[in-house]
Amino acid sequence: METPKTAVIVSPEAPGAGRKLLWSCAAAAAMAAVVWMAPGLQVLEDRSRDGLTALVASSEPVPGVAVVDISEESLRAIGTWPWSRAQLADLVEHLLGPLGAKGVALDMVLPEQGDAAGDGRLASLAQHAPLALAHVLDFTPRSAPIAIGAPAGTPAAARPGFARATGFVANHAGLAGARCVGHIGIEPDPDGVLRRVHLQAASSGRQYSTLALALLECAQPDLAARALAALPAASGSSWRVPFRKDLDAFLTVPAEAVLKDQVDPALLRGRFVLIGSSAVGLSDYVATPLQPVTAGVLVHAQMLGELLQAERTGGSGAASLGLPLSVTALVLGCMALAGALRRGVAVGLAVMALLAAGWLAACAWAFGRGGSPAVLAPLAGLWAFGIAWLGLEFAEARRATRRALETLSHYVAEPVLRLLVKQGLDSSLAPSRQEITVLVADMAGYTRLTAESSLEESARLTTEFLEAITGPVLGSGATLDRYTGDGLIAFWGAPLPRPDHAAAAFDAALEMLAAVRALNEARQARGDPVLAMRIGIESGQALVGDLGSSARSVYTAVGTCINLASRLQETARDMGEVLVLGPQARAGISRPLRALGPHPVRGLAQPIELYGLAREGN
Numbered sequence: 317m318e319t320p321k322t323a324v325i326v327s328p329e330a331p332g333a334g335r336k337l338l339w340s341c342a343a344a345a346a347m348a349a350v351v352w353m354a355p356g357l358q359v360l361e362d363r364s365r366d367g368l369t370a371l372v373a374s375s376e377p378v379p380g381v382a383v384v385d386i387s388e389e390s391l392r393a394i395g396t397w398p399w400s401r402a403q404l405a406d407l408v409e410h411l412l413g414p415l416g417a418k419g420v421a422l423d424m425v426l427p428e429q430g431d432a433a434g435d436g437r438l439a440s441l442a443q444h445a446p447l448a449l450a451h452v453l454d455f456t457p458r459s460a461p462i463a464i465g466a467p468a469g470t471p472a473a474a475r476p477g478f479a480r481a482t483g484f485v486a487n488h489a490g491l492a493g494a495r496c497v498g499h500i501g502i503e504p505d506p507d508g509v510l511r512r513v514h515l516q517a518a519s520s521g522r523q524y525s526t527l528a529l530a531l532l533e534c535a536q537p538d539l540a541a542r543a544l545a546a547l548p549a550a551s552g553s554s555w556r557v558p559f560r561k562d563l564d565a566f567l568t569v570p571a572e573a574v575l576k577d578q579v580d581p582a583l584l585r586g587r588f589v590l591i592g593s594s595a596v597g598l599s600d601y602v603a604t605p606l607q608p609v610t611a612g613v614l615v616h617a618q619m620l621g622e623l624l625q626a627e628r629t630g631g632s633g634a635a636s637l638g639l640p641l642s643v644t645a646l647v648l649g650c651m652a653l654a655g656a657l658r659r660g661v662a663v664g665l666a667v668m669a670l671l672a673a674g675w676l677a678a679c680a681w682a683f684g685r686g687g688s689p690a691v692l693a694p695l696a697g698l699w700a701f702g703i704a705w706l707g708l709e710f711a712e713a714r715r716a717t718r719r720a721l722e723t724l725s726h727y728v729a730e731p732v733l734r735l736l737v738k739q740g741l742d743s744s745l746a747p748s749r750q751e752i753t754v755l756v757a758d759m760a761g762y763t764r765l766t767a768e769s770s771l772e773e774s775a776r777l778t779t780e781f782l783e784a785i786t787g788p789v790l791g792s793g794a795t796l797d798r799y800t801g802d803g804l805i806a807f808w809g810a811p812l813p814r815p816d817h818a819a820a821a822f823d824a825a826l827e828m829l830a831a832v833r834a835l836n837e838a839r840q841a842r843g844d845p846v847l848a849m850r851i852g853i854e855s856g857q858a859l860v861g862d863l864g865s866s867a868r869s870v871y872t873a874v875g876t877c878i879n880l881a882s883r884l885q886e887t888a889r890d891m892g893e894v895l896v897l898g899p900q901a902r903a904g905i906s907r908p909l910r911a912l913g914p915h916p917v918r919g920l921a922q923p924i925e926l927y928g929l930a931r932e933g934n
Contacts, residue, residue, distance in 0.1 A: 514555070535588065755853050806821075810860035
């Protein structure tokens with residue numbers, strides 16, 4: 317007869333995909349929050365931003381801003397520093413007069429008096445012209461605060477949120493009547509790079525805007541108010557300067573050219589001008605995201621350009637997209653990554669790399685437009701999502717494997733199963749032709765025993781019988797092919813070849829008979845009828861392996877020896893024998909057997925030699 321296939325392992329899609337997505341999203345959010353807020357990672361975040369900022373910095377000319385540079389060439393042409401106050405006054409007057417600048421800021425502090433005439437002219441300009449002077453504010457806590465010079469500016473109570481300076485270096489008393497004063501105090505980050513400034517700060521009972529903002533407030537207060545309101549950080553708190561303009565983007569005019577009337581008025585007319593120095597000897601340099609050595613006046617030029625840009629545009633759309641853009645990118649990235657990971661680890665890793673590159677490109681785009689999204693938090697969240705997803709998938713796979721192995725252990729002996737796993741199930745279970753011995757066992761009189769029994773009693777009878785005969789099968793290293801209702805089919809020699817497969821099957825049959833005898837003793841003790849069984853055994857070549865379709869498969873054997881063993885079990889019933897073996901199985905058994913002589917077997921054209929158990933005493 318043809319042996320019906322019974323599914324051993326079914327592999328539907330693993331449940332809990334929604335739970336996996338939920339836990340992965342939670343891991344992504346937690347990791348992103350940790351990276352976002354962890355102080356120890358701030359330097360790494362800042363340096364990541366610095367690299368992208370320098371990469372996209374624009375060289376497009378910045379309108380409305382000009383720098384008058386007291387350079388090394390200027391010092392050689394005019395004279396060594398310090399210049400006389402008269403020369404500084406000439407510089408300012410040329411800019412505000414013939415050259416038509418809207419306002420001028422001096423990026424330098426004059427704590428000591430100079431020539432009286434020159435100081436008087438500067439004092440007059442500071443009182444009546446759009447000239448902003450500078451104070452250095454010190455934000456470092458000190459046991460003895462620095463206090464040099466005479467603070468200028470209008471006394472006012474410090475507003476909430478304003479940075480408070482611990483000390484100052486102001487101009488000398490002759491300039492204390494200046495109408496416009498801005499601060500040039502800085503607080504570099506722990507790695508020494510200047511990325512943030514205090515737009516507004518308080519010192520000595522006065523309020524000071526940073527020099528660039530003070531210049532606008534001095535020349536055009538309404539413009540300054542609009543610019544300040546349009547900035548994302550429109551308060552006294554720390555402002556992260558975008559540094560999105562390359563240093564070459566700012567119009568720079570040599571100071572000696574101004575003093576010698578060598579500048580075309582059309583070049584500076586209507587611009588806000590910052591006077592500062594790039595001369596190495598004056599040491600006015602700071603490290604910025606653009607380069608490690610940057611003239612301080614160009615930092616103020618960056619801020620001035622941003623203020624004017626904010627006033628013109630009402631604030632960049634990208635500038636307000638820091639947190640929203642980061643969160644949106646993380647959510648969309650996790651959704652895309654989840655879809656990719658469902659298609660496989662390789663696809664997921666490829667998509668993860670593309671998403672990371674895309675996010676870096678998006679950050680660079682935002683930085684180039686004044687935005688300030690977090691670089692590392694979404695990336696860390698994305699990687700946490702992927703790791704969590706793969707970890708949960710691995711755990712699910714382990715659980716599924718354990719369940720599959722537990723299921724397989726009901727069909728394959730545990731030592732055999734361990735060896736199969738060690739060798740690799742894929743290769744070990746691949747269909748192949750092997751020499752095996754098949755045993756088919758069946759309960760005698762099952763229909764009669766269950767005819768008048770309840771379903772519960774029939775089930776208990778079947779379970780007791782199968783429990784008794786299954787132990788010897790699996791204990792001998794066999795593969796339990798399937799149960800046949802009131803019996804079973806098992807084979808030896810596969811999936812792992814063994815030369816003694818026939819002898820092992822015969823020994824297992826003897827143990828099965830002994831197990832049924834022990835079961836009958838227990839049944840007799842409680843008044844139940846005894847059970848009998850019939851066994852057929854034959855050896856031969858068969859196709860053994862994982863057979864079936866992509867939806868369902870079963871590890872089984874297909875071949876003539878399987879059908880023959882089943883018919884030998886039927887023949888045992890007709891001959892009144894407990895065990896009948898075929899000639900191929902007999903050849904592999906060294907124990908004494910009783911020859912039953914030639915006997916016809918259903919499905920075979922000629923009778924074959926059969927063998928049974930040797931009688932006691934023979």
